[in-house]
Amino acid sequence: xxxxxxxxxxHSAMSGWxxxxxxxxxxxxxxxxxxxxxxxxxxxxxxxxxSMFGRRSSSRLDRLLDVAWSxxxxxxxEQPSDGSDGSENLGAMEWWEAAVSLVVVVVGAGVAALPSLxxxxxxxxxxxxxxxxxxxxxxxxxxxxxxITAGSAAAKAKAGxxxxxxxxxxxxxRAAWGESGEYLVVVVIMLYFLGVSGGFCALASECLHNLFSxxxxxxxxxxxxxxxxxxxxxxxxxxxxxxxxxxxxxxxxLAVLGSMGFCGIILVKSSMDMGQWYRFDGHTEALIRxxxxxxxxxxxALATMFGAFGVNANVPSVLCEMREPRHFPxxxxxxxxxxxVLYLAVMLSAYSAYGNFIQGDVVLSLxxxxxxxxxxxxxxxxxxxxxxxxxxxxxxxxxxxCMQLLIGMPLNxxxxxxxxxxxxxxxxxxxxxxxxxxxxxxxxxxxxxxxGALVPDFRKLWALVCSVFCPILQCLLPxxxxxxxRIHAGERxxxxxxxxHSAMLVMSVVTIPIGFWEALKSVVEVPGGQGQTRGASxxxxxxxxxxxxxxxxxxxxx
Numbered sequence: 001x002x003x004x005x006x007x008x009x010x011h012s013a014m015s016g017w018x019x020x021x022x023x024x025x026x027x028x029x030x031x032x033x034x035x036x037x038x039x040x041x042x043x044x045x046x047x048x049x050x051s052m053f054g055r056r057s058s059s060r061l062d063r064l065l066d067v068a069w070s071x072x073x074x075x076x077x078e079q080p081s082d083g084s085d086g087s088e089n090l091g092a093m094e095w096w097e098a099a100v101s102l103v104v105v106v107v108g109a110g111v112a113a114l115p116s117l118x119x120x121x122x123x124x125x126x127x128x129x130x131x132x133x134x135x136x137x138x139x140x141x142x143x144x145x146x147x148i149t150a151g152s153a154a155a156k157a158k159a160g161x162x163x164x165x166x167x168x169x170x171x172x173x174r175a176a177w178g179e180s181g182e183y184l185v186v187v188v189i190m191l192y193f194l195g196v197s198g199g200f201c202a203l204a205s206e207c208l209h210n211l212f213s214x215x216x217x218x219x220x221x222x223x224x225x226x227x228x229x230x231x232x233x234x235x236x237x238x239x240x241x242x243x244x245x246x247x248x249x250x251x252x253x254l255a256v257l258g259s260m261g262f263c264g265i266i267l268v269k270s271s272m273d274m275g276q277w278y279r280f281d282g283h284t285e286a287l288i289r290x291x292x293x294x295x296x297x298x299x300x301a302l303a304t305m306f307g308a309f310g311v312n313a314n315v316p317s318v319l320c321e322m323r324e325p326r327h328f329p330x331x332x333x334x335x336x337x338x339x340x341v342l343y344l345a346v347m348l349s350a351y352s353a354y355g356n357f358i359q360g361d362v363v364l365s366l367x368x369x370x371x372x373x374x375x376x377x378x379x380x381x382x383x384x385x386x387x388x389x390x391x392x393x394x395x396x397x398x399x400x401x402c403m404q405l406l407i408g409m410p411l412n413x414x415x416x417x418x419x420x421x422x423x424x425x426x427x428x429x430x431x432x433x434x435x436x437x438x439x440x441x442x443x444x445x446x447x448x449x450x451x452g453a454l455v456p457d458f459r460k461l462w463a464l465v466c467s468v469f470c471p472i473l474q475c476l477l478p479x480x481x482x483x484x485x486r487i488h489a490g491e492r493x494x495x496x497x498x499x500x501h502s503a504m505l506v507m508s509v510v511t512i513p514i515g516f517w518e519a520l521k522s523v524v525e526v527p528g529g530q531g532q533t534r535g536a537s538x539x540x541x542x543x544x545x546x547x548x549x550x551x552x553x554x555x556x557x558x
Contacts (some may be wrong), residue, residue: 095327095334098318102311102335107259107342109203109405110308113459114343115266115350115362121301122291126347129298133305134340136504137312138333140478143501144172144315145328147482150489151175167320169313169473176481183424188472189313190419193412194444195465196307198451200409201236203458205229207402210363210394229453233445239410240417240441243432248414251407258404265397266346269366270353280373287355287376299514300463300522306511307466308343311335312474360459363401367394409448416444460523467515471508479505 093101118126148166155175166172169189173181209225221227242248277284292298315332319325351358354365357379367389370376375385420426420440430437455461479501483493493501 093318093322095322095324095331098322098328098331099334099338102314102318102332103338104256105314106309106311106335106339107263108255108408109200109259109401109458110304110310110462111259111263111343111346112203112362112401113304113462114308114347115354115365116358116360116459117301117304117347118351119289119356119358120292120297122289123348123351124290125292125298126301126351127344129301129305130340130343130347132507133302133309134336134343136507137306137309137474138336139500139504140475141312141315141332141336142329143482144312144478145319145325145332146491147176147478147485148172148316148319149325150491151485154485154489165320166316168316172316172481173477176484179424181481185477186419186423188469188477190416190423192465192469192473193415193419194448195451195461195469197409197412197416197444197448198455199458199461199465200405200412201229201232201449201452202456202461204232204402204405204409205452205456206361206458207363207398207405208232210361210398211402214391226453226456229449232452233449235406236409236413236445236449237442240413240445241438242410242414248407248410252411255404255407255411258400258402258407261400262397262404263342263346265366265393265400266362267349269393270349273353273366273369274349276353276369279371280376283373284355287357289356296514296518299511299516299518300467302507302511303463303467303470303515303519304459306470306474306508307462309336309339310466310470310474312478315478360457363394363397364389366397367391413441413444413448417441420444455523457523460519463515464519464523467519468512471511475504475508 117129121129152166166175170182170185173183173185175181177184205225205228208228208231209222213223216222239248280287318331319328322328322331350362350365354369355376357365357370357376359365359379359382364382368382368385368387371386375381417440420430421432421437430440451461455464483501486492
């Protein structure tokens with residue numbers, strides 16, 4: 001009786017948290033829905049949110065859990081969990097907390113691919129593409145909100161308080177199309193984050209090369225940035241053995257600091273370098289491109305922007321944790337506006353300073369400026385430019401970016417591990433804690449490192465991965481799933497909105513083949529090879545290709 005009365009008293013302060021008490025790791029975002037689900041695809045968001053805002057809510061819940069765990073469990077299962085009794089929803093985010101969390105999730109390593117975009121698409125179309133993708137992402141996210149709200153209300157009316165809540169992207173797919181929708185989401189998210197992890201590995205190799213190349217002898221293997229994947233593999237493999245993302249939450253603010261610091265350095269240094277254009281005596285027409293050389297160049301640009309604005313996979317998780325879900329449009333719109341302004345500022349300030357001679361690795365442009373017009377017209381001769389690189393700035397910039405990557409990549413890998421561990425077709429083969437599970441984790445890390453070594457240019461690999469998966473995750477699935485849920489709930493969108501959604505779907509579908517083809521061509525193109533492609537496979541861009549280049553020309557031709 002004492003335990004029961006204690007539990008019932010605590011329930012008034014814990015209403016709405018039944019699922020959380022039973023099945024959620026608040027600090028890490030590791031969810032289990034009725035014992036079947038582990039971490040959602042928004043693990044990085046919840047690690048960040050818990051580190052920045054979750055101390056208050058998690059500490060309150062921890063005290064309750066310590067006292068009432070054994071007593072409350074059997075009693076709470078009999079209580080309503082929708083908060084209809086008007087009690088406080090502990091730990092729920094305010095709209096501004098949700099907005100900050102979304103900004104933190106969006107702004108990541110993808111910002112490194114933005115400064116060089118205008119050199120390919122022209123300034124005009126770079127701005128148009130950025131604004132268009134931001135608008136598409138915002139409309140898709142708000143459509144997800146409407147669909148989740150309608151689907152949750154319909155499920156609650158049909159099944160009562162025990163209705164299954166939509167708290168992850170996988171739940172969103174299941175509510176719309178059953179198990180088929182859930183499987184589709186899991187597979188796409190798994191492949192996307194695996195590709196992104198490979199891109200992070202490539203960019204981390206690039207940063208380590210920038211940090212330590214000056215201290216290496218000229219004949220060292222590590223003068224080739226692809227070789228830095230070798231020490232990264234055991235480091236990432238060690239982190240991959242962590243049972244959950246919880247251990248990483250304390251260092252996530254360092255990743256946020258790295259991203260924001262990197263953006264700040266680009267803005268400040270490029271603003272300073274704009275004053276150096278006097279060296280070109282006014283002959284700057286060939287150094288600025290206003291329009292794309294080919295319409296096909298827009299494909300990789302759209303793919304890159306879809307990846308840079310990638311946030312919609314986090315919408316269900318943010319929505320279910322907001323104190324007032326009806327304020328989600330304000331939070332989402334604020335976050336997207338902030339990200340849009342930041343991206344335009346970074347992209348345009350960098351291109352205004354470095355024009356068409358901007359390097360793919362923007363760190364190189366920040367630390368070395370051409371001294372003559374002839375040097376500016378030949379960016380491929382960067383190593384021969386007269387100016388000595390600013391080594392201190394190079395170390396700081398590469399260090400900030402590397403700090404973000406070394407934390408961000410394990411977060412992405414944890415999402416892949418979670419998908420494999422909870423996917424119906426694979427979960428029985430890799431139970432948590434087993435040898436098979438550890439082998440799976442090492443294999444995923446190895447695969448990501450191989451991607452980073454085979455395609456060592458982060459911007460090309462990022463465009464290749466995002467061209468396939470980001471239009472699907474950010475636009476196609478949200479619109480299709482949400483409209484299906486709204487139809488089942490008896491709601492229908494207006495004809496103008498349906499026309500807008502149709503145009504967005506067409507744009508996303510067109511982006512996939514064009515973006516993938518153009519990105520693939522840039523990946524397999526031989527530098528300086530007049531458009532030729534490497535014959536055998538992408539292995540030629542990795543260690544095998546490096547060895548192949550050492551073969552005498554006659555034997556190589558044979």
